Amino acid sequence: MLEKVATWARKRSPWVFHINASSCNGCDIELVASLTPRYDIERFGAVLVPSPRHADVLIVTGTVNAQTKDRLRRVYEQLPEPKHVIALGACAAAGGVFKGCYNVGQGVQDVIPVDMFIPGCPPRPEAIMYGVLKLLGEVK
Amino acid sequence: MSEVLVQQIERLAAEHQAKCTQLRKGETTVEIDQTQVKGFVKRLVTETLARHLSTITGLDLGQNIGIIYHFWHEKNTIHVKTTVPKEKPTALSIVDIVPGAILYEMEIHDMFGVEFTGNPWMDRKLLLPDTWPEDLPPPLLKTVKPADIRKRLGLEVERK
Amino acid sequence: MSEEQGKPPRKEESAGLMKYSAENLVPFGPIHPALKEPEYFKLVLEGEKIVEVIPRIGYVHRGLEKAAESRPWVQNMYMFERTCGICSFVHSLTYGQAVEGLTIYEVPRRAKFIRTIVAELERIHSHLLWVGLMGHWAGFETLFMWVWRDREVVLDLVEAISGNRVHKSMNAFCGVRKDMPPGMEDRIVERMKFLADRANYYKQIIDTEETMLERTEGIGRISPDTAEALCAVGPMARYVGLRSDIRLNDPYAAYDEVPFDIVTRSEGDVHALLKLRLDEMIVSANIVSYAVQHLPDGPIRVKIPPIIPAGEHSSHSEAPRGEIFYYVKSSGGRTPERVKSRQPTMANLPTALEILKGQTIADVPVVLTAIDPCFGCMDRMSFLDIESSRQWTWSGEQLRQYGINHYFPGRAKKR
Numbered sequence: 075m076l077e078k079v080a081t082w083a084r085k086r087s088p089w090v091f092h093i094n095a096s097s098c099n100g101c102d103i104e105l106v107a108s109l110t111p112r113y114d115i116e117r118f119g120a121v122l123v124p125s126p127r128h129a130d131v132l133i134v135t136g137t138v139n140a141q142t143k144d145r146l147r148r149v150y151e152q153l154p155e156p157k158h159v160i161a162l163g164a165c166a167a168a169g170g171v172f173k174g175c176y177n178v179g180q181g182v183q184d185v186i187p188v189d190m191f192i193p194g195c196p197p198r199p200e201a202i203m204y205g206v207l208k209l210l211g212e213v214k
Numbered sequence: 215m216s217e218v219l220v221q222q223i224e225r226l227a228a229e230h231q232a233k234c235t236q237l238r239k240g241e242t243t244v245e246i247d248q249t250q251v252k253g254f255v256k257r258l259v260t261e262t263l264a265r266h267l268s269t270i271t272g273l274d275l276g277q278n279i280g281i282i283y284h285f286w287h288e289k290n291t292i293h294v295k296t297t298v299p300k301e302k303p304t305a306l307s308i309v310d311i312v313p314g315a316i317l318y319e320m321e322i323h324d325m326f327g328v329e330f331t332g333n334p335w336m337d338r339k340l341l342l343p344d345t346w347p348e349d350l351p352p353p354l355l356k357t358v359k360p361a362d363i364r365k366r367l368g369l370e371v372e373r374k
Numbered sequence: 375m376s377e378e379q380g381k382p383p384r385k386e387e388s389a390g391l392m393k394y395s396a397e398n399l400v401p402f403g404p405i406h407p408a409l410k411e412p413e414y415f416k417l418v419l420e421g422e423k424i425v426e427v428i429p430r431i432g433y434v435h436r437g438l439e440k441a442a443e444s445r446p447w448v449q450n451m452y453m454f455e456r457t458c459g460i461c462s463f464v465h466s467l468t469y470g471q472a473v474e475g476l477t478i479y480e481v482p483r484r485a486k487f488i489r490t491i492v493a494e495l496e497r498i499h500s501h502l503l504w505v506g507l508m509g510h511w512a513g514f515e516t517l518f519m520w521v522w523r524d525r526e527v528v529l530d531l532v533e534a535i536s537g538n539r540v541h542k543s544m545n546a547f548c549g550v551r552k553d554m555p556p557g558m559e560d561r562i563v564e565r566m567k568f569l570a571d572r573a574n575y576y577k578q579i580i581d582t583e584e585t586m587l588e589r590t591e592g593i594g595r596i597s598p599d600t601a602e603a604l605c606a607v608g609p610m611a612r613y614v615g616l617r618s619d620i621r622l623n624d625p626y627a628a629y630d631e632v633p634f635d636i637v638t639r640s641e642g643d644v645h646a647l648l649k650l651r652l653d654e655m656i657v658s659a660n661i662v663s664y665a666v667q668h669l670p671d672g673p674i675r676v677k678i679p680p681i682i683p684a685g686e687h688s689s690h691s692e693a694p695r696g697e698i699f700y701y702v703k704s705s706g707g708r709t710p711e712r713v714k715s716r717q718p719t720m721a722n723l724p725t726a727l728e729i730l731k732g733q734t735i736a737d738v739p740v741v742l743t744a745i746d747p748c749f750g751c752m753d754r755m756s757f758l759d760i761e762s763s764r765q766w767t768w769s770g771e772q773l774r775q776y777g778i779n780h781y782f783p784g785r786a787k788k789r
Contacts, residue, residue, distance in 0.1 A: 139343065139369075140343035140345050140346075140367040140368070140369060141343040141344065141345075143368075143369075174360060174361075175360060176353055176360035176363040176364055176367075177343065177363070177367065177369070178364075178369065179369050180369065180370070180371060184371040
């Protein structure tokens with residue numbers, strides 16, 4: 075019974091922690107723009123939290139270079155279970171336009187498991203909201 | 215006004231045994247020996263007031279590593295070019311003349327392996343990751359392949 | 375406030391601290407970071423005051439310059455555009471200008487005007503973004519929401535012209551890829567007037583609102599001579615009175631045909647930076663209105679062959695944050711031999727480190743945001759207090775809350 079209540083609460087209001095892993099900031103500003111009055115992701119209950127220890131969902135942007143790989147893994151470990159990961163943008167999915175550069179990974183899924191990819195360079199705020207809400211539908 | 219500047223640069227170049235060429239309108243190149251660089255830059259900064267250093271570029275020229283200082287003053291870009299041999303890549307730092315050069319020299323140290331004597335931050339990395347292997351050559355040399363760097367940094371992962 | 379108790383530093387460590395000599399600005403002496411985790415900035419304190427800042431950038435280092443050497447010239451344009459999401463157009467513009475200088479082709483006049491229009495729209499969006507962030511870090515969330523809502527006006531225009539909000543991909547060698555859509559002139563002029571009015575409104579707010587005044591007046595000072603010696607660029611040079619603006623001093627695109635004034639301030643504090651960027655927004659809005667109303671007819675592009683003649687050329691332009699510099703060297707092939715790109719944030723970093731000295735911890739978020747760094751830089755900071763030998767690490771949010779609570783004690787935490 076308690077489990078059902080907890081799931082309902084989590085589904086209604088995901089707490090999101092955002093980490094920039096070597097991103098050009100394009101995806102980050104579209105993510106922040108989705109908080110602003112025109113898109114207002116908060117009306118769906120999604121809230122950006124300041125610490126990974128309070129988060130249900132981790133949003134990762136960027137190419138994950140050698141310097142940020144370990145930090146990403148550490149932040150992922152700090153998220154309490156159950157946790158979900160969204161890889162935002164083309165770089166987080168597969169390295170984007172920088173694929174093959176010497177300090178660029180091949181996507182976030184090589185470092186931590188990913189539940190949802192939101193493609194785009196950068197994805198529009200509407201696409202970001204659609205992705206987050208779709209993930210909410212998946213939270214069981 | 216720019217003609218006066220160009221004449222001043224040509225005079226300074228001649229006094230430091232350097233070759234001065236007008237690449238095109240607004241761009242002057244001065245090719246100078248490593249030993250003369252500091253003296254030339256000091257006089258350039260104090261006499262022509264070309265104080266703004268846009269950046270410093272490193273180049274792999276085969277036997278040598280090229281270092282180009284890009285100064286900008288009054289619609290004129292001045293490229294001060296010098297070289298250091300690859301077997302002994304040591305150059306003299308200009309941070310005592312142009313303090314803004316400190317990070318640019320660190321970048322060339324990271325990317326080409328050039329030691330700038332007199333730069334106090336030669337003991338640390340600016341851009342390269344902490345996990346950069348000691349025995350891996352600097353990345354922007356032509357002999358280094360990106361694929362090899364990726365393997366050594368652990369960025370190539372086997373996909374099932 | 376979470377902190378990790380560090381061991382007191384060894385004798386050799388505390389002896390080897392960074393000091394700037396009085397005569398010149400060159401730092402000397404090594405310092406040994408004790409924390410294993412990489413931090414973006416290490417701030418060395420004496421009590422509450424900062425005495426030294428050690429930067430560790432490299433979190434966004436991807437290896438673009440190396441990759442550029444094995445990609446065709448035109449592909450590099452769209453790769454360098456993605457160096458930064460906020461000033462992406464100016465990156466591709468400067469790279470394009472550097473390569474065009476090696477060819478015999480000229481950029482058509484209409485293309486130069488369109489480039490100017492998009493570049494200025496980008497400047498407006500970047501400054502609005504920054505003003506909003508300043509509001510956020512200073513504790514004035516309402517300003518952040520209002521400003522970012524106004525920013526959507528600019529992004530709508532950018533999308534109507536180029537098809538994308540962030541990475542516009544408008545530039546091509548010797549021209550632009552898309553023409554200005556017909557019938558946009560009135561809409562653009564009206565929106566620019568709206569934005570200029572909003573900028574004036576925000577200037578009023580920062581002059582009267584207690585939060586902004588307390589947190590930005592008198593903070594972040596540096597002398598013009600120091601700024602020039604450290605090669606500061608853009609607003610960081612202009613806010614102390616240096617008349618350094620590439621659009622006027624070394625015009626490119628259509629800036630020699632569009633009349634406008636340079637904006638400088640003499641107060642030299644963060645409050646002046648706010649007013650400066652808002653004034654620049656108004657100037658940009660006027661440039662866009664003028665350019666749109668005087669757009670010349672003609673082609674928008676000259677197609678050039680994929681092989682660029684041998685030679686070397688450099689170009690620079692005024693990005694919202696300062697001077698962007700590109701140097702390209704061609705050996706007559708389909709790919710460059712060398713491309714060097716220098717972002718304005720790196721040029722301003724020595725100046726920023728110098729400004730931080732003498733500030734207190736509570737002022738760090740405002741001062742660091744004032745230099746307009748990239749997002750990731752603010753994520754993590756470590757502190758070392760040499761008086762008490764305490765070391766600790768904070769996230770950007772913890773630092774922000776500390777600053778707000780220091781200035782306005784008792785103000786409720788947002789979340």
